[in-house]
Amino acid sequence: MTQRTLVLLKPDAVRRGLVGEIVGRIERKADWTITALELRTLDREILERHYAEHIGRPFYEPLVAFMSSGPVVALVVEGERVIEGVRALAGPTDPIAAPPGSIRGDFGTIVRENLIHASDSEESAERELKIFFPGLA
DSSP states (O other), X not given: OEEEEEEEEOHHHHHTTOHHHHHHHXXXXXXXXXXXXXXXXXXXXXXXXXXXXXXXXXXXXXXXXXXTSSOEEEEEEEEETHHHHXXXXXXXXXXXXXXXXXXXXXXXXXXXXXXXXXXXXXXXXXXXXXXXXXXXX
């Protein structure tokens, strides 16, 4: 089944010069297509919408500070089982637990700065795509 998902290459990925490597891994998947890509700096309003379910949690303010600390690359990726597939390609949030060959396993260093965000379900993808690419929704 063809799906669309939001992928964010976080400020640490941009700072460390990993955008090309990560985008290349996505592009090399046979049935996936990048249909939108934009470099942008996220303001608090968009981050509050994106992370609404985390407001009030201890990690929320450090997360917002990190995500607004520099530019991110926002992508729309389409393809067969792309939601599940991009999350597998990203690997678990903890880079120590992430297997070699995954983005976090190969390049991750700490849990909070974990290089990439990928929607975790069709519902999340639909909600997140409306936030980041309202013209496509």
